[in-house]
Amino acid sequence: EIVLTQSPATLSLSPGERATLSCRASQSVSSYLAWYQQKPGQAPRLLIYDASNRATGIPARFSGSGSGTDFTLTISSLEPEDFAVYYCQQRTNWPWTFGQGTKVEIK
Amino acid sequence: EVQLVESGGGLVQPGGSLRLSCAASGLTFSSYWMTWVRQAPGKGLEWVANINQDESLKYYVDSVKGRFTLARDNARNSLYLQMNSLRAEDTAVYYCATVNGGFWGQGTLVTVSS
Numbered sequence: 001e002i003v004l005t006q007s008p009a010t011l012s013l014s015p016g017e018r019a020t021l022s023c024r025a026s027q028s029v030s031s032y033l034a035w036y037q038q039k040p041g042q043a044p045r046l047l048i049y050d051a052s053n054r055a056t057g058i059p060a061r062f063s064g065s066g067s068g069t070d071f072t073l074t075i076s077s078l079e080p081e082d083f084a085v086y087y088c089q090q091r092t093n094w095p096w097t098f099g100q101g102t103k104v105e106i107k
Numbered sequence: 108e109v110q111l112v113e114s115g116g117g118l119v120q121p122g123g124s125l126r127l128s129c130a131a132s133g134l135t136f137s138s139y140w141m142t143w144v145r146q147a148p149g150k151g152l153e154w155v156a157n158i159n160q161d162e163s164l165k166y167y168v169d170s171v172k173g174r175f176t177l178a179r180d181n182a183r184n185s186l187y188l189q190m191n192s193l194r195a196e197d198t199a200v201y202y203c204a205t206v207n208g209g210f211w212g213q214g215t216l217v218t219v220s221s
Binding site: 034036038042043044045046049055056087089094095096097098099100101 | 144151152153154157166168169202204207208209211212213214
């Protein structure tokens, strides 16, 4: 099973600041990595697929990069609605797995 | 507008069974791989099972293999998860979603407790 490790566990930032979230895989997932945003009481929302492609309707302030084992989700300038938990997820090998999440909280 | 609506969750005793349903609308259901993802209270996400368009391919995470069964009815635009021999650790919100992650339901809570 591929283990995804996200860092940091919590990111405390102010609106307008840049957020950089990391996801490291225990073995190569090529570019088959997605990022999701989840707010309390809501289903996850797909942000990025195949490492760097924004999903439909996702603002340009969200960007993804990386391949192999190291990936980054960047939010260029945090909006109030961006404070949430973010998960990475691989779909290279079954079982597909998620990272443990990074909480982006208001400083 | 795409909608995925789960139902069938509830409280069940350990060893019991539940059948979850997911009703899809606003998309060509028969064209999509579908999945169930679960989230234990206060915890992260776990991908549970995938099913392809004609039910010829099904994948299960090891922890549910032999206990959970995926099925779908394309004529009814519906996805099902039969859950048997339920354990306390199966307690979670269960989401149905398209495998590409683009569409999700609101989730249904399954609580396994005596």
